[in-house]
Amino acid sequence: MNSDEQSVEWSVVPSGIGPLLLAATGTGLVSVVFHAHPPVREKALGQLRTRLGAEPVQSPGSARLAEPIRQLAAYFTGGLKEFTLPLDWSLTSGFHREVLRELASGVPYGTVVGYGDLAARVGQPGAAQAVGAAMGSNPLPVVVPCHRVVESDGGLGGFGGGLEAKRQLLALEGVLPQPLF
Incomplete structure (x- = not known):
């Protein structure tokens, strides 16, 4: 895995069920975390740091996160029925x-x-x-x-x-x- 695939970019976005933390690697979306208020967010980022071996970087304007943010917004407004995102399955096995x-x-x-x-x-x-x-x-x-x-x-x-x-x-x-x- 090259360093771009290992790097983790994240952002918190609003949703119909509260703030979501989205994190992506060069491979794809790797994590969605509910209730992304500061204590939950810090715990989730610590887990990503440990499990992926990379320092998560906050990147609200990330090209890597643009499509997941767009698709989730469309889903929550009823305009999207199927996600077509590249996913990084490395947090499960x-x-x-x-x-x-x-x-x-x-x-x-x-x-x-x-x-x-x-x-x-x-x-x-x-x-x-x-x-x-x-x-x-x-x-x-x-x-x-x-x-x-x-x-x-x-x-x-x-x-x-x-x-x-x-x-x-x-x-x-x-x-x-x-x-x-």
Whole structure:
């Protein structure tokens, strides 16, 4: 990996569910972090520094981040149904990466899938709890749509951004009714 691929640029952007920290390497978008207020942001940047071995550089006008920012803004206004971004999968591996890649390619906008169903899709029926762990460690939420994974009994399940954010994302996609107020 050359130094440009290893360098990490980041910015905080507004969204329909609060501020998001976006980080990208030369390979692609590597991280999306919810609730990117200063304490959360500092913790996330520390984790990126440790996991990627590079000092994250704040770069709000970054060419690397321009397209992720544009696509996320379009998604939150209802104008984008499918992300077409290069992704850097280096913050996940093994079963988690396999599940997240299946989620990204196989669960389209406006649909949901059960934890157990997603486990079966990657050849691991009975691994619903492991799928839940993969969702909880998803480094690219919203773009890799872990909000579309729900419990088999119709419950929402968990969500790293909080259940209210999950409800808002599913309502945006037409899966749940919009809140009355």
